[in-house]
Amino acid sequence: MTTLAPDQCNILLVDDMEENLVALEAVLGPLHQKLVRARSGEEALKAMLRQDFAVVLLDVVMPGMDGFETAATIKRLDQTKDVPIILVTGVNPEADYAYRGYSVGAADFLTKPVDPWMLRTKVGIFLDLYRKNQRLAAAAAEPGSGERLTEIAQQLARIELLLRDTPPPDPSALADRVAEVSRSVESLRGDGE
Template identity: 70%
Template sequence: MSSSPADQCSILIVDDMEENLIAFEAVLGPLHEHLVRARSGEEALKAMLRQEFAVVLLDVRMPGMDGFETAANIKRLDQTKDVPVILVTGAEAGADYAYRGYAIGAADFITKPIDPWVLRTKVNVFLDLHRKTRQLAMRGTAGDTDRLAEITERLAQIELLLRNRPGAESAGLADRIAAVERSVDSLLPGPTG
């Protein structure tokens, strides 16, 4: 499945070994997404603070900050806590790896040697979820803006009708509606008319 540049997502690949990074890139290349490399947990955290990622592939065994500690730090930060993390482990990983990973918030596990089809399928699930979440957020914002603009327009019409009616009561009500109209109008993004 190929994505357009506007629809393209970023995937963070974290591994201290160059050959593993190359293998991930080869497997994920057909997805036509933006792949970002990190060679340590520290480098991964810096990358995540600089840009948005749809999913993180994180090697468990790395010198310094290992995958578990890196994942725990990712899940602690407000900016990155919702990014799904797939932990990548060696075949010798025990059941305690899964327990530790899920306990710190990992979304999934994949074992080396990696089955390319399984990895692409799992990553695609998170890419689709990320795109849908982004679409919903954009629709919600646009829908809210449209609705506020509609409310402002209706308030302006009501205010005009009241100002055209004789009587002090109508004028007072029109003034209150004008105040509400200004309040709603101030909620709209950008310059208002």
């Protein structure tokens, strides 16, 4: 696996036509991410099993395994099921393309020629989500984070019980519990930064 810069992510570009791959690279180049090419659905699946991707741009019409079949396979595999897929198709898509795309798990659907600004914006959103998920996973894996999260959950459960009491809860006890949870959450936020 290739080591990426701290904020750099892999983006998979899947299209059987060289000129389309070149166009996608030109549009996404300003994002300064690692762009990985695949010329078929089969190549895309191999690439996804070798490395992690923040997002996949997948052409719909390809010989052999088309975009719908490739997307469905990506979503069936545990290792790749959470990777967002943006399906891309030619100028005159069939009427049911968008429906079929969403039904196999695509996150978005674009028609060529793609507006460069819109594509960069959409891909940028998926990159941000990917980075946030990576940071959350890293924070959850830190020693002691599980115990702190359990403690916070227990404190929240105690607050919920106080709120469920038939008589109105003691405002000072409730305020103390809320302050305790706030301090715990702040300590978690301070440790993760």
